[in-house]
Amino acid sequence: MLAMTDKSADTLLQNFRNKVTRNMVWAGAVTLLALTVTQLWLAHYLQAAVMFTSGIVFAAIAYTFRAQRIPNYWRLLFMVLLTAICAMSIKQNGVIGVYWAYPLLVSSFFMFRDGYAIALATTITVATSAAAIAFMELDDAWRITASLTVILVLGSVFVVMLGRMQRLLHQLVITDTLTGLxxxxxxxxxxxxxxxxxxxxxxxxxxxxxxxxxxxxxxxxxxxxxxxxxxxxxxxxxxxxxxxxxxxxxxxxxxxxxxxxxxxxxxxxxxxxxxxxxxxxxxxxxxxxxxxxxxxxxxxxxxxxxxxxxxxxxxxxxxxxxxxxxxxxxxxxxxxxxx
Missing domain, CATH: 3.30.70.270 (Reverse transcriptase/Diguanylate cyclase domain)
Incomplete structure (x- = not known):
């Protein structure tokens, strides 16, 4: 009389989130390993070493947790290393290095949820802006800080609205519309x-x-x-x-x-x-x-x-x-x- 699937809506949603996070870590690993070659060619040996090591770490994380959720502390390490690499790039390359700050900032909104994502994005914005002020002309630095802040605000609004929508959709999925059960x-x-x-x-x-x-x-x-x-x-x-x-x-x-x-x-x-x-x-x-x-x-x-x-x-x-x-x-x- 009663037929049910093996996977609930909660499980399917969580599996999707885990897959997105895992793919982001894989993408980070591949990108850094590819950029290592560029940094070696430019004779930026320290940055190349950091990128290569981080790429290997990211690949190991993605492979180890290929069939399960990546723990929060590994996600945090992923974002911290990328932030450090971005700061190094700003110091080494100036304005060109800032380009990496924007996808990094956007990634923080996918790597974590709700308040954690906003807190992480705020930290990245502050760290990147500080690096820009320290290593670039002030006119360029404040423009970069302003643009990152705009992305932070818009991303935060997006995260809050998305969280509310997800909770509403989740409630609709698990609730019988006629009886409310x-x-x-x-x-x-x-x-x-x-x-x-x-x-x-x-x-x-x-x-x-x-x-x-x-x-x-x-x-x-x-x-x-x-x-x-x-x-x-x-x-x-x-x-x-x-x-x-x-x-x-x-x-x-x-x-x-x-x-x-x-x-x-x-x-x-x-x-x-x-x-x-x-x-x-x-x-x-x-x-x-x-x-x-x-x-x-x-x-x-x-x-x-x-x-x-x-x-x-x-x-x-x-x-x-x-x-x-x-x-x-x-x-x-x-x-x-x-x-």
Missing amino acids: QNRQRLTGVLNELLASFKRYNRSASLLMLDLDHFKLLNDKHGHLFGDQMLKQLANRLKQRLRVNDQLFRVGGEEFLVVLPETDLAEAKKVAQKLLSTVSDEPFEGKDAQVHLTVSIGVAQLRLEQSWAEWINSADTALLEAKRKGRNQVCVAEGYTEI
């Missing part, structure tokens, strides 16, 4: 965290798979808009009866999943019975009619040998059994015992 995009990460906690600390956890009974008949009789009203009311009722740490997801048309951290099978059954009564005891008020609704619930406690997919399947199977037995009841996954 979390959707299946967020579920994978939550279940994996519970699996890790169970394996490491032996903290129990349970799932409730819940399905609204005869929902198709409800839609056929009253219309889909009426059905949507009932789903929203159902979501609100369920949320009101759940505990603070419990999490509620809408994972299908009329199907919901309740995640119960640190909850064994006996306690999970009690929660399921409360939810069953919450739905059936009071009628639901629609715009044009009042209806009585019921739900069927499958309960499954996490077992050591299970993956999250097998855990969900256990709860799903129990739900099917509850429906087979006549609906409006709770069934426990087969093979579980209350302890």
